[in-house]
Amino acid sequence: MLRIAVPNKGSLSGPAAEMLHEAGYQQRRESKELRIVDPENEVEFFYLRPRDIAIYVSSGKLDIGITGRDLLIDSGANAEEILPLGFARSTFRYATKPGTAKGVEDLGGMTVATSYEGIVAKHLADNGVDAAVVHLDGAVETAIELGVAEVIADVVETGTSLRNAGLEVIGEPIMKSEAVVIRRTGADGEDAAESKVQQFLRRLQGVLVARTYVMMDYDCRVEQLEKAVALTPGLESPTVSPLHNEGWVAVRAMVPAKEAQRIMDDLYDIGARAILTTAIHACRL
Ligand SMILES: Nc1ncnc2c1ncn2[C@@H]1O[C@H](COP(=O)(O)OP(=O)(O)OP(=O)(O)O)[C@@H](O)[C@H]1O
Ligand SMILES: O=P(O)(O)OC[C@H]1O[C@H](OP(=O)(O)OP(=O)(O)O)[C@H](O)[C@@H]1O
Ligand SMILES: [Mg+2]
Numbered sequence: 542m543l544r545i546a547v548p549n550k551g552s553l554s555g556p557a558a559e560m561l562h563e564a565g566y567q568q569r570r571e572s573k574e575l576r577i578v579d580p581e582n583e584v585e586f587f588y589l590r591p592r593d594i595a596i597y598v599s600s601g602k603l604d605i606g607i608t609g610r611d612l613l614i615d616s617g618a619n620a621e622e623i624l625p626l627g628f629a630r631s632t633f634r635y636a637t638k639p640g641t642a643k644g645v646e647d648l649g650g651m652t653v654a655t656s657y658e659g660i661v662a663k664h665l666a667d668n669g670v671d672a673a674v675v676h677l678d679g680a681v682e683t684a685i686e687l688g689v690a691e692v693i694a695d696v697v698e699t700g701t702s703l704r705n706a707g708l709e710v711i712g713e714p715i716m717k718s719e720a721v722v723i724r725r726t727g728a729d730g731e732d733a734a735e736s737k738v739q740q741f742l743r744r745l746q747g748v749l750v751a752r753t754y755v756m757m758d759y760d761c762r763v764e765q766l767e768k769a770v771a772l773t774p775g776l777e778s779p780t781v782s783p784l785h786n787e788g789w790v791a792v793r794a795m796v797p798a799k800e801a802q803r804i805m806d807d808l809y810d811i812g813a814r815a816i817l818t819t820a821i822h823a824c825r826l
Contacts, residue, residue: 542583543737546597546606549575549588553720556628557607561586563751563823564744583737595620599725604734605741611696611718615659619726624742626720627749631696633660633715636682636708641691644712648672654681654690661694664715682706743825751821754795759808759816763788768811770794772804776826795821 547561548554549572558568567579569588576587589597592615594606599618610622611633635645635653642648645668652673655661665672672692677684681693682702696718697703697710722745724738754776761769770779775794782791796804796818805816 542578542585543605543734543741544585544587544603545741546589546594546603546608547586548591548594548607551591552629553591553607553609557626557720560626560628560745560748563748564741565823566744584741592616595723598723601725601728604728605722605724605738607720607722609718610721611657611660611716613721613723614716615657617659620723621726622721623724623729624722624745626722626745627752629718629720631698631718633657633694633718634697634710635692635694635712635715636697636703636710637692638685638707639709642711645670647711648692651692652690653692653694654684655694656681657694660715664694682708746826747824750795750824750826753798754821755798755801755818756793756821757796757801757804757816757818758791758793759813760784760789760791761808761811761813763790765812766790766792769808769813772807772811 548557562568566582566584567577569577574588576585578585587603591608592612594608595613595616595618597603598606599620609629613620613622648670649672652675653661654675654677656677656679658674658676661674675690681695683706684690684693685708703709757773769792773779773792773794773796779792779794784791801818808816
């Protein structure tokens with residue numbers, strides 16, 4: 542039975558459960574459930590605090606987990622990222638009251654409040670900056686107003702929390718984060734659960750592809766085929782089938798959903814017709 546850690550709260554929890562559900566796994570019915578067994582898929586899910594997941598996975602008691610890249614790095618745990626999942630995207634940044642500092646190089650002698658001490662202490666040390674770090678559990682934006690620190694380092698997504706606190710980001714982002722699947726460093730290949738892990742990853746990759754690609758079908762004249770195929774190269778290579786009308790072919794290829802409308806316009810302009818896109822519900826590459 543594959544043992545998987547899933548975030549039980551916060552920004553990662555809802556989207557992670559949704560992705561697992563789309564991948565065909567049973568998920569808990571109520572937020573109080575701490576573990577469930579999905580016997581058909583031979584998987585057991587443990588609902589844990591996102592911050593603790595890398596620690597459980599590095600201990601080897603759980604095979605894999607879903608957490609944030611920033612949380613993984615902050616934990617310093619012996620676990621590595623094996624698949625980025627594209628949700629809970631954020632940057633991790635310093636912020637101050639306007640006029641306090643321009644970048645990390647100005648932070649010497651100041652106090653930085655953060656929930657991510659591991660990331661911040663390393664970033665300060667890597668930049669040769671001697672600053673104090675104070676740990677807060679959350680809502681760190683308020684720490685400056687209340688005089689606990691001159692600087693904060695926190696997750697920034699839309700920037701609304703910073704604006705509301707009258708703060709602005711300084712310097713370059715310390716890191717970019719998103720949800721990731723992790724496993725114990727070096728576990729690859731040595732694990733009895735290896736084939737189940739690979740199957741789990743293929744299922745999640747299938748969900749990612751189904752979310753980001755659409756299937757495109759169109760008809761075009763044989764003379765235009767090379768130009769058309771250059772616009773829709775597909776993942777491997779498009780399927781081309783003869784039409785009953787001589788001199789025409791039907792083409793089928795996966796295209797990135799975000800570019801579908803532009804590609805349809807470009808295909809139309811070179812003479813393709815009957816251009817259709819359809820959603821992909823699930824796939825295995
Ligand atoms: N507003 C946000 N937008 C996108 N990702 C976010 C946001 N806030 C936190 N994250 C990401 O979620 C993960 C943090 O998990 P955590 O459970 O602490 O989230 P949270 O939303 O801060 O939850 P809580 O505040 O309940 O502890 C990190 O990977 C972080 O980058
Ligand atoms: O840039 P934004 O879109 O405003 O998002 C970033 C905010 O979201 C998270 O806070 P959360 O609501 O999880 O509260 P917390 O600080 O208590 O973790 C994060 O810690 C930031 O405060
Ligand atoms: Mg939070």
